[in-house]
Amino acid sequence: MPDTTDPQTMTEATATQGSGRGSRYLDEEIDYIVDVIRNADPLTQGKQQDLFEERFREVIGVNHAFAMTSCTSALHIAAVLSKVGPGDEVIIPAHTFAASAIPFAHTGATIVWADIEPDTFVTSADCIRRKITSKTKVILVVHLYGLMVDMDPVMALAEEHDLIVVEDAAQALGSTINGRAAGSYGHFACFSFHGHKNVTTLGEGGMLVVRDDETAALIPGVRHNGMRAFEGEREFYWEPAMTNVDFDITGMWPFNYCLSEPQCAAGYMQLGRLDAISQVRIDRAARLREALAEFPEITFQAEKDGFKNVHYCVPARFKSHRNTVNRNDLMSRLADVHDVKMIIQYMPLYRYPIFAKAGFGDSDCPECDDFYDSQVSFPFHAWMPEDQFNHMLNATVESLTYLRDAEN
Numbered sequence: 001m002p003d004t005t006d007p008q009t010m011t012e013a014t015a016t017q018g019s020g021r022g023s024r025y026l027d028e029e030i031d032y033i034v035d036v037i038r039n040a041d042p043l044t045q046g047k048q049q050d051l052f053e054e055r056f057r058e059v060i061g062v063n064h065a066f067a068m069t070s071c072t073s074a075l076h077i078a079a080v081l082s083k084v085g086p087g088d089e090v091i092i093p094a095h096t097f098a099a100s101a102i103p104f105a106h107t108g109a110t111i112v113w114a115d116i117e118p119d120t121f122v123t124s125a126d127c128i129r130r131k132i133t134s135k136t137k138v139i140l141v142v143h144l145y146g147l148m149v150d151m152d153p154v155m156a157l158a159e160e161h162d163l164i165v166v167e168d169a170a171q172a173l174g175s176t177i178n179g180r181a182a183g184s185y186g187h188f189a190c191f192s193f194h195g196h197k198n199v200t201t202l203g204e205g206g207m208l209v210v211r212d213d214e215t216a217a218l219i220p221g222v223r224h225n226g227m228r229a230f231e232g233e234r235e236f237y238w239e240p241a242m243t244n245v246d247f248d249i250t251g252m253w254p255f256n257y258c259l260s261e262p263q264c265a266a267g268y269m270q271l272g273r274l275d276a277i278s279q280v281r282i283d284r285a286a287r288l289r290e291a292l293a294e295f296p297e298i299t300f301q302a303e304k305d306g307f308k309n310v311h312y313c314v315p316a317r318f319k320s321h322r323n324t325v326n327r328n329d330l331m332s333r334l335a336d337v338h339d340v341k342m343i344i345q346y347m348p349l350y351r352y353p354i355f356a357k358a359g360f361g362d363s364d365c366p367e368c369d370d371f372y373d374s375q376v377s378f379p380f381h382a383w384m385p386e387d388q389f390n391h392m393l394n395a396t397v398e399s400l401t402y403l404r405d406a407e408n
Contacts, residue, residue, distance in 0.1 A: 022197045022312070023277060024383045029269040033202075036265040045224065048264035055271045056207055059174075060181045062189075064216035066208045066223060067264055071170040071192035073257040074208035076103040077222060078188035079138075080252060081215060082164045084109040088137040093123040094348040094368045096142040100168045101349055104140065105358060112136070113350055115365040119302035121145065121315060125153035132157075138164045143172035143182045145345075146198075146281070146310040147301050151177060151185040166190065167209075171312035173199055174278040178306040183209050193263075198277055198312060198382070199270040201263040221248035223257050280382045281311040284389065288314060288378065291393045295400045297321060315345055315377045325403045327376050333402060338395035342376045 025033070036048055049067050056065045068074040084090055086108040092101050094113035101111055115127045122144045139158055141149040151167075158165045165185065169175075170192035172182040183189035186209075193205035210216040221228055230244045248254065259267075270277065285300075292298050299317045303309050318327040334340040348368040350361050379392060 021195055021383075022200055022381060023270065025266065025270070026273075029266065032269050033262050033265045036262050040261040040265075043261050044258050046261050048261040048268060049259065052259075052264040052268040052271070053207075055268055059271055059274060060183050060189075060209065062184050062209050062211075064210045064213070064219075066210070066216075066219045067259040067267070068206040068208050068223070069257045069259055070099075070194070070204055071168070071190045071206040072099040072103060073255065074190035074206045075099065075166070075168065076106065077208055077219070077255065077257070078166045078190055079103040079107050079109075081188070081210075081218075081222075081249075082138050082166065084137050087135065089133060089135040090138040090140060091128055091131045091136060092140045092349075093127075093142050093144075094350055094363055094365045095121065095123075095346060095371065096144060096168070096349065097170070097346060098349060098352060098354070099170075100140060100142050101355070101360075104138070105355075105360075109137070110135070111355070111360045113348075113360070113363045113365055113368075115367045116371065118367050118371070119299075120147060120304075121301050121371060122147060122149050124150060125157045128154065129157055132161055132163075136161065136163060138166060140166045140168060141186070142168040142170075143175060145301060145315055146172055146175055146312040147303065148172055148175050148177055148182050148307060150304070150307075151180075155185055164188075170194075170206075171197070172310065173197070174274050174308070174310040176308040187211050193267055196312075198281065198310060199267065199274060201259065201267040205259050205263050205267060218248040221246075222252070222254045224254070225256050226254040277382060278308075278310040281380075282309070284380070284382070284384075285309070285311040285314050287389075288380075288393065291397060292400070295397075295404075297404070298400065311380070313345070313377055314380045315375060317371060317374045318376050319374050320403065320407060322407045324407050327374055329403055330399055331376060333399040334395055338391070338399065340379065340392050340395045342378060344372070344375050345377050346372075348372055 052067055053065050084107050088109045089112050090104045090109045091112045091114050095116045112131045114123050114131050116122055117124050128139055141154055143149055164187045167183055167186040167189035169182040169189050173191055175182045189209035191207040193201040195203040226245045227243045289300055297320050318330050331342045349355050350363040
């Protein structure tokens with residue numbers, strides 16, 4: 001049997017079923033991580049964390065960034081520091097991964113679902129505006145699939161209504177609007193380094209960006225169990241104990257969301273070649289779009305001038321011109337005939353049992369529903385070998401041609 005974890009030995013079939021890895025480490029990155037594993041002391045909250053956070057701040061263009069165990073933990077802290085609770089409303093796009101909403105559900109706030117734009121597959125200020133009430137306190141925007149929400153109108157809307165903006169940039173590291181990075185607009189921004197992502201810290205990891213200086217000063221204690229040095233001079237360095245523990249925010253219990261030194265080392269190294277990682281995805285997405293340009297039944301995310309899409313993945317809408325075939329016909333042919341396995345990314349969140357059972361099953365998001373019913377997502381990872389990528393392109397062209405002929 002071939003080793004399907006090695007891109008040089010993967011078969012045509014296995015490569016076109018997608019991958020659980022968004023990127024692979026270069027030999028020099030592995031050597032660096034191994035050296036940290038062997039020699040770092042301490043193995044958490046040390047030099048590599050400082051380097052990782054510093055490089056991240058430089059890449060995004062922000063003043064405060066804190067490594068976290070996941071984007072979900074970053075979102076959790078952002079939700080808590082937004083001070084929302086029962087009686088407050090948080091507007092969240094209904095088309096996203098469940099982790100965008102769960103941290104805010106923890107607070108007891110009411111989730112209000114926002115729709116998406118039919119062409120970009122992400123939300124907008126217009127979609128959000130329709131959901132604002134006197135109880136609204138937070139807007140969560142999700143930069144999805146590598147494409148940013150148009151942020152200037154969102155920030156203007158938030159300022160108009162005195163609302164907190166949290167950017168979920170889990171899938172958008174490296175994406176920009178006219179050169180300004182995802183995560184540099186909101187009061188908080190949250191990133192993911194999960195194994196699926198374009199940059200990964202050994203499978204799990206995240207980053208929290210905080211705009212406000214005073215809030216940022218609270219994060220080290222909130223992130224690590226309220227620990228801090230004792231104030232003042234001590235007669236003996238060992239008394240009263242190694243460290244002190246206290247509230248950073250009165251009544252708000254802290255967390256343990258610290259990332260290890262080897263994970264920070266992985267993130268630090270991969271951030272150093274973020275542009276190159278992004279460019280591979282951008283180029284491949286362009287090739288995919290070009291190969292299918294003669295099939296208007298397939299439509300991809302619309303990209304406005306000045307928007308850089310880093311293509312965490314490549315979703316599309318499939319709608320035949322006569323409506324006699326649907327996305328299941330396309331996915332079935334690709335899977336059964338060509339062994340190319342597309343997926344559907346997400347249901348609208350209000351359709352999942354967890355949100356319906358929690359009382360968040362009601363919605364008015366027709367574009368979310370329509371997109372879900374016609375959505376496909378291509379197998380897409382940057383290290384897919386060329387022969388397998390070309391096989392996917394050819395198989396998709398054949399399948400679309402077959403379905404078009406079947407309609408005529």
